[in-house]
Amino acid sequence: MSLNELASRLNNIAPFHVMELAKKAAVLEKQGRHIIHMGIGEPDFTAPxxxxxxxxxxxxxxxxxxxxxxxxxxxxxxxxxxxxxxxxxxxxxxxxxxxxxxxxxxxxxxxxxxxxxxxxxxxxxxxxxxxxxxxxxxxxxxxxxxxxxxxxxxxxxxxxxxxxxxxxxxxxxxxxxxxxxxxxxxxxxxxxxxxxxxxxxxxxxxxxxxxxxxxxxxxxxxxxxxxxxxxxxxxxxxxxxxxxxxxxxxxxxxxxxxxxxxxxxxxxxxxxxxxxxxxxSPESIAIYEERKAEFKRRRDYIVPALESLGFKVPVVPDGAFYVYADCSALSDDADQLTIDMLNEAGVVLVPGLDFGPFTARRYIRLSYATSMENLQEAVARLRTFFASRKVA
Missing domain, CATH: 3.40.640.10 (Type I PLP-dependent aspartate aminotransferase-like (Major domain))
Incomplete structure (x- = not known):
């Protein structure tokens, strides 16, 4: 089939950049790199x-x-x-x-x-x-x-x-x-x-x-x-x-x-x-509520941690498991910053590019749907990453 024969509505559907970053991360993992994923919004918990x-x-x-x-x-x-x-x-x-x-x-x-x-x-x-x-x-x-x-x-x-x-x-x-x-x-x-x-x-x-x-x-x-x-x-x-x-x-x-x-x-x-x-069931709801409390604990850790790295979090999230952080004090290109963080620090975050043009270059999204240990390791890696950029 010729590409000219495809439905024109496909022109209105943009690629999903979070998935493109996930692909790049998979390539690095195949090379033996340890990657911390904070891009895709998927709970690290499974069904009870x-x-x-x-x-x-x-x-x-x-x-x-x-x-x-x-x-x-x-x-x-x-x-x-x-x-x-x-x-x-x-x-x-x-x-x-x-x-x-x-x-x-x-x-x-x-x-x-x-x-x-x-x-x-x-x-x-x-x-x-x-x-x-x-x-x-x-x-x-x-x-x-x-x-x-x-x-x-x-x-x-x-x-x-x-x-x-x-x-x-x-x-x-x-x-x-x-x-x-x-x-x-x-x-x-x-x-x-x-x-x-x-x-x-x-x-x-x-x-x-x-x-x-x-x-x-x-x-x-x-x-x-x-x-x-x-x-x-x-x-x-x-x-x-x-x-x-x-x-x-x-x-x-x-x-x-x-x-x-x-x-x-x-x-x-x-x-x-x-x-x-x-x-x-009551037993399942009890488990979900415990996990919800754990997500809140992670939020309460990661927001000040991001701010200590130089990000700004103008609105503390009150739900879900995302932080939308302003990275303009660290970079004028959120897309390139996320690529650099992946390649150099082994941390996957998502640029605002996916979510609309208004915040595309200034914001990154972080998913804290991962373990506290991973969040702490990611912060340590990013601290080293930004310190090396300042030295350079």
Whole structure:
């Protein structure tokens, strides 16, 4: 096939630089180098015993057939019960659609809501795949520059100022990748009100909501049934490779999403779904909460450690497992700095290039989803790395 015959939408999908750095790191590892990975956002914890046992039992019992496109009833009910126990929200299980990861959830939401030429507002910086989901359906992700004064998030004022006749909605993430910052509840309430007044849609990615370290647990679902929320078993529940997530939808949207899911995915992995039910057992939740406390401990170590190296952390992350650090006092090119840190110090960090042009050259993202020992070793290596640059 000639490249000229490929769909033009591919021109709107940029390479994912974090994966390119991971490839370079793999080459160095093959050469015998020890590399500390703080690039990819993947928990170093795996599924707890009860979850693994549930998957094993499902396979042994032959429970591997297709499920309904909306998911196992018992899993939808377990998710509903979780919203009640953690957030105090009554979310009918019929509004919950189980998906093949949060990526499938975003794909389905954009397939249902994004028309050709539709503009969707989101902050710069934001997770690159989110804007690519919009582009995949020939919409336009309009990135709005958002600095530390706005916690790297959209505000209601930004929505008012940037909404135009082509705008159809907003796509938010709270807590956010790459920044680990949440939208404050009162601000999110104001954003939803602005969008609602314009008869638009609000999609909120809450895949890191379980890893919120400050304040009372809050979900955008408390703001009304018209808010579409996406969540995942990958982050808080430590099931990245299991490819399991969910959508919470307005009741009227459920049949339409179900129709799309039937045609695009049939269903999420049945084995992963049976395992997912066990995530909500008391023993599993206790393990997840211990791990959450460990992530917070790592955050509380790495933020001051980065500042001691010369980075600035203008907003301390209140969730997820990322730090978005200003490296402008150390380099005027975050991309080149991350390459140098990999080659010379054996430490993988990610430049802001992936997350939007506004912060591309000034910021780097660090993932602290690795052991405390690795974090301490990385800081020691980077201290030596920056000291040698000063000498040179």
């Amino acid at each position: 015993p009860a979850v693994v046992e549930a998957a094993t039992r499902a396979m042994a019992d032959g429970k591997m057939q297709y499920t309904s496109a909306t998911g196992l009833p018992q899993l939808r009910q377990a998710i509903s019960d979780h919203y009640r126990s953690v957030y105090g929200l009554d979310i009918a299980p019929e509004r919950i659609v189980v998906t093949a990861g949060a990526s499938a959830a975003l794909l389905l939401a954009c397939a249902a809501l994004v028309e050709k030429g539709a503009q969707v507002l989101m902050p710069d910086p934001s997770y690159p795949c989110n804007r690519h989901f919009v582009a995949a359906f020939e919409g336009q992700a309009k990135l709005i520059a958002s600095g530390p004064e706005h916690r790297f998030q959209l505000s209601a004022q930004m929505v008012r100022e940037h909404w135009n006749e082509a705008t159809r909605g907003v796509l938010l993430a709270s807590p956010s990748n790459p920044t680990g910052t949440s939208i404050l509840p009162e601000e999110l309430r104001a954003i939803v009100a602005e969008v609602r007044a314009r008869r638009g849609f609000t999609i909120v990615d809450e895949i890191y909501q379980g890893l919120s370290y400050e304040g009372t647990p809050f979900s955008a679902l408390s703001l009304g049934e018209d808010v579409v929320v996406i969540n995942s078993f990958s982050k808080y529940f430590n099931m990245t490779g299991w490819r399991l997530g969910w959508l919470v939808l307005p009741p009227a949207l459920v049949p339409q999403i179900e129709k799309l899911a039937q045609n695009l995915f049939i269903c999420a992995s049945s084995i992963a779904q049976h395992a997912g039910v066990a995530c909500f």
